[in-house]
Amino acid sequence: MFVCKNCGGNIRFDIKSQKLVCGICNSSFEPEEIQKENDSVDYDFFEATIFTCPQCGAAIMCEDNEAASFCTYCASSTVLTSRISREKKPDYIIPFKKTKKECIDEFRKITKKAIFAPSQLRDAKVLEQFKAIYIPYWYFNVKQEALFTVNGMEEYKDYTSSMKGLNYYNVSGYVEGEYDGICRDGSYDFSDDLGERIAPYFTAEKKKFYPSYLSGFYADTTDIPSKVYEHEAREIANDIARDVLEGEASRGDYKDMKVYLSNDEATKQFNTQVTSKRALLPVWFMSFRKKDKVAYMTVNGQTGAAATDFPISIVKYLMGVLAATILLTIPVTFIMMMFRYDAAKLFQDVTLFISMLSFIIYFIEIKRLQTKDLHSEDAGKFYQKYKVVYIKDKKKNVELKNFIRANIVDLSASTVQVFILIFYILCIAGIFSPDANGILLRIGMSIGNLFMAGVCAYRSFGFKKSSRYIGLITGSLAVVIVLAIQIIDPISKFGNMLGGAVLSLGCFVMFIDLVLYHNELTMRKPSLLRRRGGDEIADSVDL
Amino acid sequence: MKLPIVLICSFFIAFFISFILIFILAKITSVSAKVKKNSEEHDTAGIKYNCVVKNVDIKNKLSQVVVKTNDKTTI
Numbered sequence: 001m002f003v004c005k006n007c008g009g010n011i012r013f014d015i016k017s018q019k020l021v022c023g024i025c026n027s028s029f030e031p032e033e034i035q036k037e038n039d040s041v042d043y044d045f046f047e048a049t050i051f052t053c054p055q056c057g058a059a060i061m062c063e064d065n066e067a068a069s070f071c072t073y074c075a076s077s078t079v080l081t082s083r084i085s086r087e088k089k090p091d092y093i094i095p096f097k098k099t100k101k102e103c104i105d106e107f108r109k110i111t112k113k114a115i116f117a118p119s120q121l122r123d124a125k126v127l128e129q130f131k132a133i134y135i136p137y138w139y140f141n142v143k144q145e146a147l148f149t150v151n152g153m154e155e156y157k158d159y160t161s162s163m164k165g166l167n168y169y170n171v172s173g174y175v176e177g178e179y180d181g182i183c184r185d186g187s188y189d190f191s192d193d194l195g196e197r198i199a200p201y202f203t204a205e206k207k208k209f210y211p212s213y214l215s216g217f218y219a220d221t222t223d224i225p226s227k228v229y230e231h232e233a234r235e236i237a238n239d240i241a242r243d244v245l246e247g248e249a250s251r252g253d254y255k256d257m258k259v260y261l262s263n264d265e266a267t268k269q270f271n272t273q274v275t276s277k278r279a280l281l282p283v284w285f286m287s288f289r290k291k292d293k294v295a296y297m298t299v300n301g302q303t304g305a306a307a308t309d310f311p312i313s314i315v316k317y318l319m320g321v322l323a324a325t326i327l328l329t330i331p332v333t334f335i336m337m338m339f340r341y342d343a344a345k346l347f348q349d350v351t352l353f354i355s356m357l358s359f360i361i362y363f364i365e366i367k368r369l370q371t372k373d374l375h376s377e378d379a380g381k382f383y384q385k386y387k388v389v390y391i392k393d394k395k396k397n398v399e400l401k402n403f404i405r406a407n408i409v410d411l412s413a414s415t416v417q418v419f420i421l422i423f424y425i426l427c428i429a430g431i432f433s434p435d436a437n438g439i440l441l442r443i444g445m446s447i448g449n450l451f452m453a454g455v456c457a458y459r460s461f462g463f464k465k466s467s468r469y470i471g472l473i474t475g476s477l478a479v480v481i482v483l484a485i486q487i488i489d490p491i492s493k494f495g496n497m498l499g500g501a502v503l504s505l506g507c508f509v510m511f512i513d514l515v516l517y518h519n520e521l522t523m524r525k526p527s528l529l530r531r532r533g534g535d536e537i538a539d540s541v542d543l
Numbered sequence: 544m545k546l547p548i549v550l551i552c553s554f555f556i557a558f559f560i561s562f563i564l565i566f567i568l569a570k571i572t573s574v575s576a577k578v579k580k581n582s583e584e585h586d587t588a589g590i591k592y593n594c595v596v597k598n599v600d601i602k603n604k605l606s607q608v609v610v611k612t613n614d615k616t617t618i
Contacts, residue, residue, distance in 0.1 A: 116569040144594070152601065170602045177594030200589030240587065241594050248596045257601070310573040317569055324561035325554065332560075333553040343545075347552035354559045361563065365570070497552065504559040511566050518573070 002034050002215045012216030015096045020212055031095075034212040045086040046211045050221070052081050060133075061087060061219040072131045072218055073287055074294055087221070090278035092139055092206040093213050096132055096301040103130055103284035106304040107297060116317060117310035121288060121297070129287075132301060134219035134280035135195075136186040138226045139203070140233035144177040144241055146271035152249060154256050171249055171259060175270050179237045181206075183279065184229035185380065186222040190283075192378045197307035198300040201281050205302065209280065219280055224380045226276035228389055231263065232379070233274050238266035293523035309522040312515050344496040345438060351500040352445040352482065358507040359452035359475070362514065366459055369517050439490040446483040453479060471513025478506025 002020065004011045009024030011034065019028040048061045058073035098106070104127045111121050120126050152171040157164045181203030185195040207213070242259050249257040266272065282301025287294040290311070297308040339346055382390040453476040460472060482499040489495045 114572045116572055167603065171599065172602075173599040174597045175594070176597075177592065179590055179592040179594075181590045183589070202589050204591060236587070236590070237592075237594075240592060241596070244594045245596045245599070248599045249601060252601075254601055312569045312573055317565060320565040320569070321558070321562045324565055325558045328557035328560055329550070329554050332557045333549055336549050336553055336556075343549045343552050347556065350556055351559060354556070354563070358559075358563055361567070493548070497548070500552065501555050504555045507559065508562050511562050514566065515569070518570070522573075 002212050005029070005034075011212075013095065013213055015099050018095060020215060031210045031212045032208070035210065044089055046089050048085060048087050048211070048214070048219075049082050050085045050087075052083075054081060059221055061085075061221055062214070062217075071287075072133060072285060074289070088278065089211075090136070090209045090280045092203075092277065092279040093134065093209045094201055094203070094206050094279070094281050094302055095213055096217070096282040097205075098282075098284065098299065098301050098304045100130055100132070100284065102304060103299040103301070103306075104128075106299050106306045107284075107286075110306045110308070111310075114310040116312045116320065118288075118290065118313045118316075120290075121310070126288065127286070130284045130297070130299070131286065132217045133283050133285045134214065134217055135190050135283045135285075136220055136222040137183045137201075137279045137281045138186050138224075138229055139206075139277045139279040140179075140182040140184070140226075140230070141275050141277070142177075142179040142182065142233050142237035143273050143275075144175055144237060144270040146269065147174050148172060148269040150245075150259055150261055150265075150269055152254070152257050152259050154254055154258065156256075169254070169257070171245070171257070173245070173248070175241055175245065177237065177241050177244075177270075179233075179240065182233045182236055183281065184232060186224045186226070186278070187220045188223050188380050188384045190220065190380075192380060193372075194296065194298050194307055198283065198298055198303075198305045201300070201302055203279075206279065213280075222278065224383060228379050228383045230274045230276065231389065231391055233276075234267050234272045235263045237272055238263055238270060241270050241272075242266060288523075290523060295523040311519045311522045314512075314515060314519075317515055342493070342496075344493040344500075345442075347500040348442060348482070348496040349438075349445070351503045352442060352449060355449050355475070355479065355503050355507050356445065356452060358510065359449060359456060362472070362475070362510050363452070363456045363459060365514050366456060366517075369514070369521060370459070372521050439486060442486045442490065443483065446479055446486060449479040450476065450483065471510040474509040475506045478503045 002011045003009070004022035004025060004027055006027045007022060007025040009022045011020045011022045011027075011029065013019075013031065014021040014028070017028060020031055020034055021028045051060050051062060052058070053060075053071035053074060055071060056074035058071055060072060107127065107130070108122075111117060114121070149170055149172040152169040154167045154169065155164060156167060181201075183199070183201055183203065185192065238261070242261055246257060246259050249259065261269065284299040284301050286297040288297060295308065295311055297306075299306040336343060336346060379390045382388070453472065456472055457469075457476070460469060481502050485492070485495040485499045
């Protein structure tokens, strides 16, 4: 606790005035003026109270030694155990600029768009639970100074002979650069994704750290070593230097000069050196608890940028489906009446076509959710799990994106066009009738659906939980039933209607499964946090 | 076509389309985010930097690859 020099009352950091203000006599002080006795003696460490939640194990640092009765991370009301700890002093701090009211206003803006999010997230009482937390970040400074020789390449076109070619060059020179304020979060449980979405922080407003800045606020403790993000800091600096070099090289006769360098090559050529410092950056943080699971809502305490992954309310989803079904039934009935063909068979054909589409959506979505579940794009969580520094293969990602852009999007568009064309031709030719061609088409589409189910199952092999297969198994079973009907009694009106209904219900289970999986990833059990704090951190993190 | 059969079929088709559309809508609205930046771009927001490249010298290496272009543009 920090004490007022004038009256001995408790003083806390006031966001609006950016000063420490006494709650009793209203005196205000600059944060650097106020220090505890021990803080002035020890330059590297400061004394803080570490509160540990008995429910989830979260360790939160606080400068006040009043008993805490609410865990910010798992939102449970419990008496947190506390102990005094010597914590490594951060080098910098960016003080809070946004007040709680401003934070709630910013958060309300994003909840307006989230129409399927639980209604409680719009409740003023729930939003009052936003807590101001300083999240530990690694603050990187990168320097480059070197004489370099790299490979350059320029494409040329000879229009008269319709030839194009590549000219290779040795590009040499001298580079000097400094990059300050590359920040990456140093807490396992603050996801990289959320960190990126509330970024950037404007580091020009950083201050030298004094423990008094923490008065009245919580702070998380650092548990990710800086080496996890050092390559990213190097990569940012190397990319900028390469762009500057390309700009310089293409000034004269070499207008289209490109320089291709991997991050490692650039680090060597530009002599890229990284130094890391500790910083505490402000985040308004709320854990939204539902039963035994929590979801995190975050707002940047400096800029007000808000980010979260909202859970989807199952009740709202089902209500939405019901409302849309009622709205669509009448127009669909009119469209069906326009066709002269047997309604049951037309129903079967359309459901087979839509189920193909739903398998494609399932595949895309399950791939995205699986990536999130395995933390393969979260360097901090990846390191926590595998103790290996995760290096994004940027080149591979770019190539893959280009490939998708150039091929898969075109291919999908072409496939949809071909399907529509076939459908159109078959409609005109009257093939959607109980003849051999119609049956063959339905069998072919069923096999196509099964193939897609197989592709989805292959994608899902990585799941540890058997419950994750339920949706896919139900969808696949529905397709098998349709196939069986088409083989056993393809002209039965009842059979085709049953097939279509079973297929739609089977795919519905698949989508419910996707919603549940989405919710599972946005709302986690606090026991899974496996937080650590205090002495354990000191043992493992490079100080 | 008998109306009750058409109505039942239409209801199921509408239901099928609805749960897909509502799912896509729920997913889009559940992620509150800025559009992710293209991975080819580097994010320099919030970073203070100064980079200078001097004395650039370019020497032609003799290796040259020539490929036939598909470009049909004529001058």
